[in-house]
């Protein structure tokens with residue numbers, strides 16, 4: 188049976204080992220390495236689908252846990268699925284809910300069967316399991332679904348991480364067995380194993396012995412130092428099939444995206460650009476800019492002189508600072524447009540640098556200006 192999601196390798200960067208590829212899905216092709224804007228509750232906060240297309244967001248992420256507790260996957264299914272519900276006709280990836288339960292819900296009990304927890308909205312007692320996570324994602328109709336996993340806290344005891352990854356493997360197998368729409372939805376497994384090379388290897392071996400259309404690296408960007416994350420990537424990405432997409436979950440910042448691409452990662456997601464936009468922090472080619480700083484009050488230039496986004500073409504730092512300080516929603520829309528465009532443009536530049544076999548040079552040039560100052 189034709190797989191719903193396939194990876195087409197295009198080229199490997201001679202200088203860095205990074206790779207260009209295409210992920211084919213039922214709702215279109217994603218040129219990788221790619222950044223996925225996060226739309227947790229069926230919206231990338233304050234953005235319209237048209238605005239996301241203008242900045243060429245190729246794929247967005249949404250969350251099983253959040254849509255399960257509100258509005259309920261039955262309503263989304265009745266609407267014709269998540270694409271129809273949110274008027275987005277490009278690819279959608281849904282995360283499986285496990286991670287969100289561990290990070291959002293306070294009272295929870297993990298057993299072999301699954302996770303019992305209290306809704307962070309109204310305290311209702313709820314249950315998620317591999318089978319329930321698959322039923323929800325099948326109802327949402329996302330193009331790429333994530334297996335139900337446990338993301339161990341950081342730091343965590345070696346024995347706990349080992350037992351957890353082995354349960355995550357058994358849960359992944361249950362997801363594979365209960366997947367009811369493999370012909371039009373791809374299911375990615377999630378490699379865990381904390382910061383331990385032998386456990387990452389064990390998790391990768393167990394999961395790649397089962398045939399998933401794609402593989403993710405979970406359990407990183409959980410508070411560990413960046414150099415440790417890069418070390419884990421150094422020995423984990425080579426264990427992942429070269430002919431399948433490699434997705435690094437929860438990452439990330441501009442530097443982490445470049446370093447991840449260099450280590451062979453194809454897909455990334457992170458709430459950073461949209462989250463920091465809400466308090467007026469902007470990513471610019473010369474580092475982070477905190478628009479609330481008084482020095483921007485009479486600065487009538489753009490957020491980033493090198494940026495071509497709608498915000499930078501039409502509005503000044505002074506105006507955006509005024510809106511953010513006045514808690515005007517339009518201010519958050521402008522900083523969100525800019526931050527998303529910034530990361531999407533960065534990934535276009537990364538793909539261009541891979542095409543020209545110069546990603547390491549690009550990294551050095553980017554860091555030289557990005558690390559300039561934290562203004």
Ligand SMILES: CC(C)(C)OC(=O)NCc1c[nH]c2nc(N)[nH]c(=O)c12
Pocket residue numbers: 282283284285286287333336337338377404405406407408409410436437438
């Ligand atoms: C703390 C942040 C969110 C930045 O990163 C992580 O937690 N990183 C790990 C992560 C993010 N999203 C996931 N989804 C799932 N199913 N499993 C995971 O391990 C993760």
